[in-house]
Amino acid sequence: MASGERTQWSLVINKVDLRGVKPGSQAWAEARTTVTASMEAVGAILVTHDALGADLRQALFDGMPEFFALPLYVKRSLISGYINGYIERSPSSNMPAYESVRIWETTDGGSAHNLVDDVVWPHSNPKFWDTVGTFAKNMMDLERTVRTMILEGLGVQQEHINAQHKSIVHSVRQSRYGTLPEMRTTNLSMLAHRDNGMLHVVVQHQVEGLEVQTKDGSWIMVPPDPDTVAIIAGEMLTVATNGRVPACVHRVRTPSNRKRFSVLLSSKPKDGVTVRPLDELVDAYHPLQYNPCNFSEYIDFRYANSVVGRDLISVDGTLKAFCGKNLSVDNVIGLLFKDEEITANLTKKKKFKANNESSSSKGKKVALSSNFFDPSTRLPCNSFYNPFETKTAPSSSSGALSISTSSVIPRSTSSTSDGPRVGVRGASTLMLTRSNEVIRRIPPHELIDKCLLQITTHERSLLLEEVINRRHELSIEMSMEMILVLHTQVGHMLEHVTGLYDPPHYYIDLDNVHMGDSYGHWRSTLDLLKIAMDMG
Numbered sequence: 001m002a003s004g005e006r007t008q009w010s011l012v013i014n015k016v017d018l019r020g021v022k023p024g025s026q027a028w029a030e031a032r033t034t035v036t037a038s039m040e041a042v043g044a045i046l047v048t049h050d051a052l053g054a055d056l057r058q059a060l061f062d063g064m065p066e067f068f069a070l071p072l073y074v075k076r077s078l079i080s081g082y083i084n085g086y087i088e089r090s091p092s093s094n095m096p097a098y099e100s101v102r103i104w105e106t107t108d109g110g111s112a113h114n115l116v117d118d119v120v121w122p123h124s125n126p127k128f129w130d131t132v133g134t135f136a137k138n139m140m141d142l143e144r145t146v147r148t149m150i151l152e153g154l155g156v157q158q159e160h161i162n163a164q165h166k167s168i169v170h171s172v173r174q175s176r177y178g179t180l181p182e183m184r185t186t187n188l189s190m191l192a193h194r195d196n197g198m199l200h201v202v203v204q205h206q207v208e209g210l211e212v213q214t215k216d217g218s219w220i221m222v223p224p225d226p227d228t229v230a231i232i233a234g235e236m237l238t239v240a241t242n243g244r245v246p247a248c249v250h251r252v253r254t255p256s257n258r259k260r261f262s263v264l265l266s267s268k269p270k271d272g273v274t275v276r277p278l279d280e281l282v283d284a285y286h287p288l289q290y291n292p293c294n295f296s297e298y299i300d301f302r303y304a305n306s307v308v309g310r311d312l313i314s315v316d317g318t319l320k321a322f323c324g325k326n327l328s329v330d331n332v333i334g335l336l337f338k339d340e341e342i343t344a345n346l347t348k349k350k351k352f353k354a355n356n357e358s359s360s361s362k363g364k365k366v367a368l369s370s371n372f373f374d375p376s377t378r379l380p381c382n383s384f385y386n387p388f389e390t391k392t393a394p395s396s397s398s399g400a401l402s403i404s405t406s407s408v409i410p411r412s413t414s415s416t417s418d419g420p421r422v423g424v425r426g427a428s429t430l431m432l433t434r435s436n437e438v439i440r441r442i443p444p445h446e447l448i449d450k451c452l453l454q455i456t457t458h459e460r461s462l463l464l465e466e467v468i469n470r471r472h473e474l475s476i477e478m479s480m481e482m483i484l485v486l487h488t489q490v491g492h493m494l495e496h497v498t499g500l501y502d503p504p505h506y507y508i509d510l511d512n513v514h515m516g517d518s519y520g521h522w523r524s525t526l527d528l529l530k531i532a533m534d535m536g
């Protein structure tokens, strides 16, 4: 790497040498400052350490090609026991040459042995799994050290740090990035994303690939130095630190177009654990940013939010949409959405119900589009990332789609009705709220499944006019996709046209809703995005 580039990354991601650094020492305090600063800036730190000596590294990366060369049926059989699991190459995904295997720690305390016990194949190659076990143990220590430094650096008390250690499990994930001619255009073998856990130690070997995004949006290549690992923050660390440590946005790009192997050691909350911002990190200067976040529920939510061609995992709003504070007072642009759950919550709304029934009776059922799942595996084919974690395809909503007619009312001038509201937030997630309480989150794939794309210029201008003029009484027909597009567009429009965006607080008052039944034919997500872009 040229020295200029090195200077650039060293400005934003710090590098720290932890060799021989003992807790409580002066060196520890200095390293802690460096680690914490880098984590707060970009959610990443480069660490030089001795947890992966030359021999161990060699054994680890020598064993991986042999593992991935095993017959597919053997690798598939690893989706069992303590492995969860083997991710096979999927030509229809946006990572057609990627395969990966991950094993989770199985018990408290995380003996590395548990990480690799009882795996089907390893019995035939105990040496390699010993290697993986040693690697896991060393990296778990390193992960704990760095997480301790971050939390100490932010002012968290030792007892809370220890409690967090007890609530964590680790996994090792070995990945193989193959090459295909069609990948040469972008050289991207993993799209930009945030990891969902606490901390992720990324070990690269000889071939470059990992890139980290800085706050100004530029990408920094992390060199595959042999004695250095990148440690990146996941979203649960963001919640635990009350937003002080951003989840690192990263991707894998290999301009040299070579085969590549990497190994990750990740920490995540144990099953059933709810992550909360740590007490010390919430005060008058740092108001609470996140509600308690049940990790397993968040995972379901996150993968349900993946859509073809556009992985919402990498979109800012996903975590906030799930557990951000003040959900119902953010940017809200309305629409109405019907399914049984919502309907059940709205039975009091007579008009709603009556219309609802009339549109259902037209028999227009909505089903999940096969675009979103690989029909053979039922795994989301768009998800570049760990399809395993989507245990089952989300069930399709059984209700017919109804489109609302609604009036958009500026929050500031609205009456304080306790009625239900429907809102749209950052990650294309719709939330139905009542009295500021979220009744239901509607993930984008459901919306997109149900959306239609016949937005006429006339409709758009009507709605814009409506919004801009802040007319309270005028209701206009809005179709689902129109809302979807609008929610990404209207902020900008408002900003440009009226200067009102800062942020726009709009909501739909369902008391004024008149049902319509503006159905249309299905179009693909791509169409949606194209239209959104055309508009923008």
Ligand SMILES: O=C(O)CCC(=O)C(=O)O
Pocket (backbone or CB within 6 Å): 175, 190, 195, 202, 204, 209, 210, 250, 251, 252, 262, 263, 264
């Ligand atoms: O292989 C790498 O360098 C990073 C992989 C990664 O980001 C992931 O698996 O989430």
Ligand SMILES: [Fe+2]
Pocket (backbone or CB within 6 Å): 193, 194, 195, 250
């Ligand atoms: Fe990642």
